[in-house]
Amino acid sequence: MDHALKSKNILITGGAGFLGSSLARKLVALGANVSILDAMLPLYGGNLFNLDDIRDSVTYVQGDILDADLMHSLVRGKDVVYHFAGQVSYIDSKEKPFLDLDMNGKGCLTVLEAVRTEAPHARILFSSSRLVYGKILTTPVSETHPTQPLSMYGIHKLLGEKYCQYYTHTFGMDTVSLRIPNPYGPRQQMKHNKYSIVGWFVRQAMEGKAITVYGDGSQERDYLYIDDIVDAFLELTQHGKRGEVYNIGTHERVTFGDMVDAVIHEVGSGERKNIPWPEHYEKNETGNYIADTSKIEAITSWRPQVSLKEGIRRMVEYYKTNKKQYW
Numbered sequence: 001m002d003h004a005l006k007s008k009n010i011l012i013t014g015g016a017g018f019l020g021s022s023l024a025r026k027l028v029a030l031g032a033n034v035s036i037l038d039a040m041l042p043l044y045g046g047n048l049f050n051l052d053d054i055r056d057s058v059t060y061v062q063g064d065i066l067d068a069d070l071m072h073s074l075v076r077g078k079d080v081v082y083h084f085a086g087q088v089s090y091i092d093s094k095e096k097p098f099l100d101l102d103m104n105g106k107g108c109l110t111v112l113e114a115v116r117t118e119a120p121h122a123r124i125l126f127s128s129s130r131l132v133y134g135k136i137l138t139t140p141v142s143e144t145h146p147t148q149p150l151s152m153y154g155i156h157k158l159l160g161e162k163y164c165q166y167y168t169h170t171f172g173m174d175t176v177s178l179r180i181p182n183p184y185g186p187r188q189q190m191k192h193n194k195y196s197i198v199g200w201f202v203r204q205a206m207e208g209k210a211i212t213v214y215g216d217g218s219q220e221r222d223y224l225y226i227d228d229i230v231d232a233f234l235e236l237t238q239h240g241k242r243g244e245v246y247n248i249g250t251h252e253r254v255t256f257g258d259m260v261d262a263v264i265h266e267v268g269s270g271e272r273k274n275i276p277w278p279e280h281y282e283k284n285e286t287g288n289y290i291a292d293t294s295k296i297e298a299i300t301s302w303r304p305q306v307s308l309k310e311g312i313r314r315m316v317e318y319y320k321t322n323k324k325q326y327w
């Protein structure tokens, strides 16, 4: 049977990055007509190699989501818009709050305004973050947990969600937001450590370097493999309820130290080095995070499929083959 997204007209902002290119590949395989917009900003994850094997099957445009005229022309006639473009480093968001506001706030608003006027019936899927929750009070974390972000990035991601809900409430637009935990997998940028801690550690291990762990590494995180993230977006494109936000996550209780050990084991080199917590770090530390995913599971058949060990194995294999495209 044909997939519901076959022949649909789709735009992915930030589509040359990690999430966007991984989703694009799956959509092309399902028979969708995929357009990609990416600004290819040097420090972010945009990489044309991510699109190498689908380049002839997608329409690729280099440009900025803040270019309203371009956004209007790109969303015209689209059935689905995945809005992934943005500033992705919570560390940079502290040093460059206005840049973060522009990209994650105004950028999202520009996309929504373009859809409102040019494609008001399109479904918009927004990539939000677990960082909207801030300090974790109880685990597992459900969507009703208080949102008190500890970073400018988290504040502006929450702003993006609120914009989406405003457009649903006021104009009846069809928006859905996903709160993504720590993502990892092939096609993630490996240039620096400001984003994607798993990616950076894989690189450190492949270079035989020490991987530094703050404290005893007992903080729990929810590391979600890219294929599971893509599948969640596809399921919620079809079944997500208008104006809602959904958590996704693994159910695996994995500590930071477990993740580092898995990386070292799969790479076969590198070593773990525990160091004291940096001063003032607690201002950003959310505490243990594990998502309650019962909301998405109640309306879809989505379930995470890839264990941390298996995901890291696939990731290491990818970078061993394609290292020169990412270093």
Ligand SMILES: NC(=O)c1ccc[n+]([C@@H]2O[C@H](COP(=O)([O-])OP(=O)(O)OC[C@H]3O[C@@H](n4cnc5c(N)ncnc54)[C@H](O)[C@@H]3O)[C@@H](O)[C@H]2O)c1
Binding pocket: 013, 014, 015, 016, 017, 018, 019, 020, 037, 038, 039, 040, 041, 044, 045, 046, 047, 063, 064, 065, 066, 083, 084, 085, 086, 087, 088, 103, 107, 127, 128, 129, 130, 131, 180, 181, 182, 183, 188, 189
């Ligand atoms: N837990 C989290 O905090 C979390 C985790 C993963 C992803 N996310 C969100 O998912 C989305 C995708 O993340 P990713 O991991 O694929 O990052 P990525 O850096 O690999 O991809 C983002 C892409 O957006 C592009 N981009 C940035 N600003 C742009 C602009 N103004 N106009 C056009 N393109 C622009 C970049 O060039 C890059 O290719 C982001 O919105 C990110 O905030 C959040």
